[in-house]
Amino acid sequence: xxxxxIEIEDVSFQYDYDKTVLSHINFSMRAGDFxxxxxxxxxxxxxxxxxxxxxxxANNGTIRIFNTPIQEFKDKNxxxxxxxxxxxxxxxxxxxxxxxxxMGLTASLGIFKRIKKQHKLxxxxxxxxxxxxxxxxxxxxxxxxxxxxxxxIARALVSxxxxxxxxxxxxxxxxQNVSNFFDLLSKLNQQHIxxxxxxxxxxxxxxxxxxxxxxxxxIQAIDSLEDYPLFTLGGE
Amino acid sequence: xxASLLEYDFLRHTFITGIIIGFIxxxxxxxxVVRRLSMMADALSHVTLAGIxxxxxxxxxxxxxxxxxxxxGLGFSVVGSLFIEKLRKLYTAFQELAIPVILSAGVGLSVLxxxxxxxxxxxxxxxxxxxxxxxxxxxxxxxLVIAIIVCIVIFSIYKELFLLSFDEEQATINGIPATVxxxxxxxxxxxxxxxxxxxxxxxxxxxxxxxxxxxxxxLAKGFKQTxxxxxxxxxLSVIIxxxxxxxxxxxxxxxxxxxxxxxLVSIIGAQxxxxxxxxxxxxxxxxx
Ligand SMILES: Nc1ncnc2c1ncn2[C@@H]1O[C@H](COP(=O)(O)OP(=O)(O)OP(=O)(O)O)[C@@H](O)[C@H]1O
Ligand SMILES: [Mg+2]
Numbered sequence: 208x209x210x211x212x213i214e215i216e217d218v219s220f221q222y223d224y225d226k227t228v229l230s231h232i233n234f235s236m237r238a239g240d241f242x243x244x245x246x247x248x249x250x251x252x253x254x255x256x257x258x259x260x261x262x263x264x265a266n267n268g269t270i271r272i273f274n275t276p277i278q279e280f281k282d283k284n285x286x287x288x289x290x291x292x293x294x295x296x297x298x299x300x301x302x303x304x305x306x307x308x309x310m311g312l313t314a315s316l317g318i319f320k321r322i323k324k325q326h327k328l329x330x331x332x333x334x335x336x337x338x339x340x341x342x343x344x345x346x347x348x349x350x351x352x353x354x355x356x357x358x359x360i361a362r363a364l365v366s367x368x369x370x371x372x373x374x375x376x377x378x379x380x381x382x383q384n385v386s387n388f389f390d391l392l393s394k395l396n397q398q399h400i401x402x403x404x405x406x407x408x409x410x411x412x413x414x415x416x417x418x419x420x421x422x423x424x425x426i427q428a429i430d431s432l433e434d435y436p437l438f439t440l441g442g443e
Numbered sequence: 444x445x446a447s448l449l450e451y452d453f454l455r456h457t458f459i460t461g462i463i464i465g466f467i468x469x470x471x472x473x474x475x476v477v478r479r480l481s482m483m484a485d486a487l488s489h490v491t492l493a494g495i496x497x498x499x500x501x502x503x504x505x506x507x508x509x510x511x512x513x514x515x516g517l518g519f520s521v522v523g524s525l526f527i528e529k530l531r532k533l534y535t536a537f538q539e540l541a542i543p544v545i546l547s548a549g550v551g552l553s554v555l556x557x558x559x560x561x562x563x564x565x566x567x568x569x570x571x572x573x574x575x576x577x578x579x580x581x582x583x584x585x586x587l588v589i590a591i592i593v594c595i596v597i598f599s600i601y602k603e604l605f606l607l608s609f610d611e612e613q614a615t616i617n618g619i620p621a622t623v624x625x626x627x628x629x630x631x632x633x634x635x636x637x638x639x640x641x642x643x644x645x646x647x648x649x650x651x652x653x654x655x656x657x658x659x660x661x662l663a664k665g666f667k668q669t670x671x672x673x674x675x676x677x678x679l680s681v682i683i684x685x686x687x688x689x690x691x692x693x694x695x696x697x698x699x700x701x702x703x704x705x706x707l708v709s710i711i712g713a714q715x716x717x718x719x720x721x722x723x724x725x726x727x728x729x730x731x
Contacts, residue, residue: 260616261615261616262612262615262616281618283616283617283618284617286616288613288616290612290613293610296609296610297477299660300477300609301477301660301663301664301665301666301668301669302605302609302665302666303664303665303666305665306605306665306666306667307609309602310602310605310606310609310610310613312602313602313603313606313614313617313619314617314618314619316602318599318600318603319599319600321601321602322602344664344665345664346664346665
């Protein structure tokens with residue numbers, strides 16, 4: 208047994224036959240790590256996260272999640288994910304903020320189980336962490352983009368995951384709240400939640416994470432962000 | 444009418460059946476609307492019509508009455524729902540393409556069966572628009588069984604179905620078997636369409652599933668509330684529609700749907716008026 212919660216060995220991936228998006232990736236993450244992924248648009252960061260989440264299937268190589276081959280990994284409630292496109296949902300959808308956060312409990316409750324009082328409490332606690340309790344009964348479609356993003360973060364937190372995966376979670380969140388949000392992440396990390404985050408907010412990344420990787424078809428650990436001043440401008 | 448309700452069995456059966464479908468059609472309809480499957484329900488009801496025409500043809504040509512049009516309609520509906528799922532998978536990028544395919548297949552088959560039978564009489568008419576006197580005791584029990592199945596399934600997988608409707612990617616990550624649930628759901632839809640057709644008629648079934656939700660969504664906050672409002676409105680429309688249908692001697696499908704349209708228009712009007720008054724108040728505040 209190792210304490211590695213993610214172990215990727217020699218994984219390559221392509222959506223179409225002619226274009227390799229990720230090539231011979233080796234990557235691992237230990238329990239308690241706070242890992243940042245950076246890289247240009249189209250570099251393959253989201254694709255890598257989706258491989259880890261089982262949404263994409265690797266063409267070759269092996270992926271182990273919590274010491275289990277990904278094909279056999281069943282403890283879905285250990286991982287929570289905030290997608291880059293989280294607030295691209297149908298704005299007219301009739302769901303309150305509370306109902307959206309409750310969705311985060313689906314995997315940990317399991318099928319046939321219903322939301323009870325203690326779960327409502329957990330929902331409230333999660334909303335408190337992102338400072339959104341006063342919107343609990345509002346329709347999610349009526350909130351601003353940044354507020355919605357905070358609700359989706361609450362949805363990820365509510366199940367108390369061991370690993371939190373965030374894909375550009377602070378896009379559209381104002382500066383004050385970005386700073387608050389990263390402080391929250393650091394606090395969660397101190398409570399032994401492992402974090403894997405994609406962000407273009409280099410300042411915030413530099414101040415908070417323990418390891419940074421640069422993803423652009425390949426992956427490499429980087430020691431100092433200063434070596435990569437231009438990659439956010441895009442292109443290879 | 445109350446007196447006749449006690450006096451005539453068929454009226455009682457119609458009323459009880461009406462109250463059951465007034466509940467399950469909007470319940471399922473709430474999910475149909477948020478999953479953008481309203482037109483799919485419409486397509487399925489035309490397949491049900493083909494099934495009914497087939498049953499009537501069988502009755503007329505062979506005299507076999509064991510397979511009533513109700514059963515053949517139910518059968519066609521369920522098989523059609525499986526075809527829709529298949530088509531939706533074949534055309535993942537254009538899922539709504541399944542609608543015209545299934546809809547035209549349903550209408551085409553109906554026309555074929557009607558032609559083969561050299562036309563039908565009033566029977567078909569009652570299947571098209573519903574009837575206050577068409578529900579047999581046996582039909583009523585079948586509808587009850589369908590309602591129990593629908594309630595059990597929805598109650599058991601409510602949160603999975605809700606998450607799947609809102610965010611398919613999260614649902615997949617959470618290990619929810621999306622394909623299985625999709626299939627279950629579309630079969631449920633077929634069952635509810637078949638159950639509702641005796642009261643509202645095949646052509647207006649999807650209206651009973653979606654119109655109460657269209658109204659509920661404007662009044663409610665959140666999904667649970669939308670379901671509750673939709674069911675209340677659904678029940679009200681069925682009861683009032685049946686009474687009007689009985690007295691005016693018109694098919695209840697028409698009176699139910701017209702009642703729903705009237706409610707929808709009034710609510711949109713009232714909300715519009717309220718907003719206008721709000722803005723004009725604000726203007727006078729600024730002036731004063
Ligand atoms: N569903 C898809 N089908 C086909 N190609 C895709 C798909 N998703 C992404 N790609 C391609 O894979 C490459 C990597 O995309 P990915 O979304 O992983 O980049 P990213 O690093 O997350 O970029 P960004 O910073 O813009 O979010 C891109 O060239 C993109 O065109
Ligand atoms: Mg991305």
